Amino acid sequence: MVKLIxxxxxxxxxxxxxxxxxxxxxxxxxxxxxxxxxxxxxIHPPRPMCPTCRSQDTMEWKExxxxxxxxxxxxxxxxxxxxxxxxxxxxxxxxxLEEGVxxxxxxxxxxxxxxxxxxxxxxMFEDLPDGQxxxxxxxxxx
Amino acid sequence: xxxxxxxRRYRTTTRPKKEHYLVKDSAAIVGIxxxxxxxxxxxxxxxxxxxxVKAAVDDAGLQMEEIDGFVRFEMxxxxxxxxxxxxxxxxxxxxxxxxxxxxxxxxTIVHAAAAIAAGVAECIxxxxxxxxxxxxxxxxxxxxxSIMTAPRDHFGSILPFGHCTPPGWVAMFASRYLHEFDATxxxxxxxxVVCREHANRNPNAIFYxxxxxxxxxxxxxxxxxxxxxxxxxxxxDGAVAIIVASAEKAKKLKQKPAxxxxxxxxxxxxxxxMTSYYRPVISGLPEAWYTGQxxxxxxxxxxxxxxxxxxxxxxxxxxxxxxxxxxxxxRGKGMDFxxxxxxxxLGGELPCNTSGSHLSEAYLHGMNLIAEAVRQxxxxxxxxxxxxxxxxxxxxxxxPTSAILLRN
Numbered sequence: 001m002v003k004l005i006x007x008x009x010x011x012x013x014x015x016x017x018x019x020x021x022x023x024x025x026x027x028x029x030x031x032x033x034x035x036x037x038x039x040x041x042x043i044h045p046p047r048p049m050c051p052t053c054r055s056q057d058t059m060e061w062k063e064x065x066x067x068x069x070x071x072x073x074x075x076x077x078x079x080x081x082x083x084x085x086x087x088x089x090x091x092x093x094x095x096x097l098e099e100g101v102x103x104x105x106x107x108x109x110x111x112x113x114x115x116x117x118x119x120x121x122x123x124m125f126e127d128l129p130d131g132q133x134x135x136x137x138x139x140x141x142x
Numbered sequence: 143x144x145x146x147x148x149x150r151r152y153r154t155t156t157r158p159k160k161e162h163y164l165v166k167d168s169a170a171i172v173g174i175x176x177x178x179x180x181x182x183x184x185x186x187x188x189x190x191x192x193x194x195v196k197a198a199v200d201d202a203g204l205q206m207e208e209i210d211g212f213v214r215f216e217m218x219x220x221x222x223x224x225x226x227x228x229x230x231x232x233x234x235x236x237x238x239x240x241x242x243x244x245x246x247x248x249x250t251i252v253h254a255a256a257a258i259a260a261g262v263a264e265c266i267x268x269x270x271x272x273x274x275x276x277x278x279x280x281x282x283x284x285x286x287x288s289i290m291t292a293p294r295d296h297f298g299s300i301l302p303f304g305h306c307t308p309p310g311w312v313a314m315f316a317s318r319y320l321h322e323f324d325a326t327x328x329x330x331x332x333x334x335v336v337c338r339e340h341a342n343r344n345p346n347a348i349f350y351x352x353x354x355x356x357x358x359x360x361x362x363x364x365x366x367x368x369x370x371x372x373x374x375x376x377x378x379d380g381a382v383a384i385i386v387a388s389a390e391k392a393k394k395l396k397q398k399p400a401x402x403x404x405x406x407x408x409x410x411x412x413x414x415x416m417t418s419y420y421r422p423v424i425s426g427l428p429e430a431w432y433t434g435q436x437x438x439x440x441x442x443x444x445x446x447x448x449x450x451x452x453x454x455x456x457x458x459x460x461x462x463x464x465x466x467x468x469x470x471x472x473r474g475k476g477m478d479f480x481x482x483x484x485x486x487x488l489g490g491e492l493p494c495n496t497s498g499s500h501l502s503e504a505y506l507h508g509m510n511l512i513a514e515a516v517r518q519x520x521x522x523x524x525x526x527x528x529x530x531x532x533x534x535x536x537x538x539x540x541x542p543t544s545a546i547l548l549r550n
Contacts, residue, residue, distance in 0.1 A: 011301040019299070044420060045299045051143065051411065072318040072424065074310050075367035083304035092305040094314055094419050102420055104300045117321045134302050 002106040002136060003087040009130050010085045019046040021061045027133050029125040033099055035062040044101040066123035067140060068097040073115050091115045095137050108136040143411050144421060147428045150473070152435035163404075163440040164259040170392035170399035171251070171548065173202025173385035174513040179348050179504035182276040183379035188220045190381035191271035192228045198383040203396030204265060209385075211236035211257060211266030213250040215507060217243050220271055236263035242415070244454060244538025245429075247508025248546045252405040254386035264388050270509040271381030278379070300417055309374055309457065311416035312540060313366045316459040319425040320368060325462075325477040327370065331359035333458040334372040334501050336483040341498025344524040348376050349502040373458040375500035382509035384516070400519040400533070400548040404441035408433030409542040416540040427460075429543045430467035430536065437545050438469070443532060445469040448547070450493050450518045450527040451534040452511035455500045460539045461486075468536065468545075488525045496525040511535050512546070519550045 004010065015023050022045075025032040034043040036050040038058040049056045073093040076082040082090070089112050096102045107115060108124050121137035128134065146153050175197025177183070177190045199206055209231050212222035216239045226234065238253045240246035250268035257263050305311070319325070338354035341347035354372060362371035392399035410428035412421045421428065438444060445468060453464045462476025470492060471479045479485055486494040497503045497514035504510050515533040517523040530550070537544035 010304065011306070013299060013301050022299075072314050072321070072419070074305075074313040074317060075364075076304065076310065077364050077367060081307045081309055081366050083306045086304045090304060092303050092310065092314070094318075094424075104303055104305055104417070104419065106303050117318070132302070 002090050002108065004085055004128070005087060008085040010128070010132070010134070011083065012132060018048050022046050025061065026125070026135055029133070031064045031066050031123050031135055032061040033064050033097070033101060035060055042099040042101045044103060064123070065098045068095040068121060068137070070094070070115070070117055070119040070121055071096040071102055072117060075112060075115065093137065095121055106134075106136045108138040110139055114139070144428070147410065147431055148422060150431075152432075152439070154439060157436070157439065160440060160442075165252075165255045165405055166403060166440065167401055168259040168389055169255040169386050170389055170401045171384055171512070171516045172387045172392045172395045172397060172399055173198040173204065174383070174516050175199070175201055176346075176382045176510065176513060177380045179346060179378050179380040179506070179510075180275070181348070181377075181379065183273055183278065186278060187218075187271040187273055187381070188224055188228065190379070191220045191225055191269055191383070194271065194381035194383040195225065195229060195267055195269060198267065198385045201397065202385050202387070204385065206231055208265050209267055210234055211254065211263035213237070213253045213266060213268045214239045215246045215250070215270050216241040217246070217507075218270060218272070236266060242538065242541040242543075244456060244507040245541040245543045246537065247454065247512060248405060248535055248537040248544035249407050251384070251386060251402065251512065251546045252407055252544055255402045255405050258386060258388050264391055266386045267383055268386060268509070269381065269383040270507045272507065273379045274505060275377040275379045305417070307366070308416060309369050310366045312457045312460070313369045314417070314419060315424050315540065316457065317368050319459055319463060322425045323474045323477055327360045327368070328356055329477045329481050330373060330458050331356040332480050332483045333455070333461045333486075334359050336480070336487045337455065337495050337499050337501040339483075339487060340496050340525045341502035344497050344503060347498040347503040348378060349498060354502075369457060372501070375456045375505040376502065378504040378506060380504055380506055382506045382513055384509060384512050398520050398550065400516045400550070403443065403532070403547045403549050404437050405544070405546045406433050406436040406440065407542065407544045408436060413542065418540065425463075426473065427463050427467050427539050429541070430464055430539060433536070433543050433545045434468040437547055441547050443547060448492065448532050448534045449530040450496060450515070452495055452497075452499060452515050452536070454508050454511065454536045454538050454543075455495060456505070456538065458501060461494065464536055464539070468534070488527065493525070493527050496523050496527065508535070508537050515546070515548055519548050
């Protein structure tokens with residue numbers, strides 16, 4: 001699913017010094033997560049320090065398996081409440097990755113009635129005409 | 143980080159001593175005022191706010207010159223400087239603003255009551271005015287969109303996915319909540335139906351003359367799945383003003399004071415502006431639990447002492463979720479509490495949202511809920527709970543929030 005309407009750009013992520021590494025990796029078709037080497041813990045969304053040990057120098061970017069399950073979802077069906085760049089209906093989903101963190105994303109080639117909590121999914125990337133790269137999730141074998 | 147919340151064990155060792163809580167019974171709500179609630183006010187937000195403040199001052203039996211403080215919503219398009227110039231209020235000695243959209247509603251009372259207890263001011267106006275339905279905004283440049291949130295609010299990570307509106311943000315929590323506790327659209331409909339029953343008794347409610355059935359709720363158009371039309375609050379033009387005064391002053395004024403027993407705020411870690419999806423569970427509202435725990439701690443009251451409650455209801459699933467978080471039922475049992483409506487309607491175990499609230503009276507970012515809680519203490523509600531002694535109000539959800547407990 002998620003088809004973009006030609007000529008309407010999607011919103012760009014807000015990139016700053018704290019999350020630059022995350023979006024730089026997406027540009028290279030990699031999903032990376034912040035990881036604290038001291039706590040052995042993944043952290044998302046990216047932030048300046050580990051909230052558990054409060055270190056700044058133990059944080060690194062680690063590639064995610066890109067596999068997870070659909071933890072929750074919403075379906076946009078009405079033009080009034082939706083962002084105009086997407087054909088309706090479109091789903092926004094919350095994926096729980098194998099690494100134990102969740103990310104907000106869209107689906108790829110999943111029919112609306114297949115969008116269900118518990119669905120096994122994996123990441124894919126798409127380069128958009130405006131130069132932006134986004135990640136979405138498609139079905140995978142459990 | 144969530145041990146306390148998940149185990150439902152509030153750690154009080156790092157809290158100030160209870161006897162140091164000066165807010166308790168130091169202040170009271172002495173005046174309430176509002177404009178009509180409509181879909182198109184035809185006037186500026188500044189004008190409506192001035193009308194509401196004037197009505198609240200008259201209601202209290204105060205002189206305009208006695209107002210010495212203001213607490214505004216960070217999100218409001220008006221401010222105390224212009225209000226004072228319009229209403230001829232000579233001077234202020236206290237002014238503050240509260241953040242986080244509707245989470246600010248009871249926060250304004252926290253600030254006012256604390257300032258009064260500290261002796262900084264004696265008569266403080268808390269207010270909210272919004273042309274939410276028509277968009278006739280004070281200070282708005284015609285032709286420009288109104289931006290709801292700063293990109294930074296969500297760490298910038300959700301923007302490219304078309305997840306851009308409050309119903310969608312809350313729908314994500316609702317979807318998981320309904321899934322975990324096996325609840326249906328019919329179950330949820332009872333929340334909206336009971337609020338509507340109460341609105342049908344309240345001539346000031348937008349939906350006063352429009353009854354609503356469970357069937358109509360489940361057949362209504364989808365806004366963002368799983369939220370349908372009547373699961374969402376009613377966009378409103380209007381303004382509400384609440385005046386808080388010292389308990390000493392309150393005794394000399396026109397109305398029966400609604401004494402502030404407790405007023406608390408709460409934030410929880412891993413929060414975002416209505417997209418706090420990264421916590422161990424998202425079928426609950428940790429901020430509301432913290433706010434409630436602190437409220438029960440400082441007041442010494444327990445949930446079963448409460449006679450009537452106004453739960454912030456921008457969206458219907460927030461009522462069962464708050465029944466759980468404020469301790470009126472166990473986790474996962476909020477939907478059972480609401481099903482059939484008997485326990486939450488007038489005459490029930492805990493009459494909720496007796497003016498029709500955001501779902502059916504008006505959406506004034508929680509300030510109309512505070513006005514209704516005061517009417518319950520005065521005995522002037524259109525859905526009056528007999529001998530209401532303790533009246534609870536809660537603030538906006540999915541954000542840092544607040545709550546107050548009033549007594550007669």
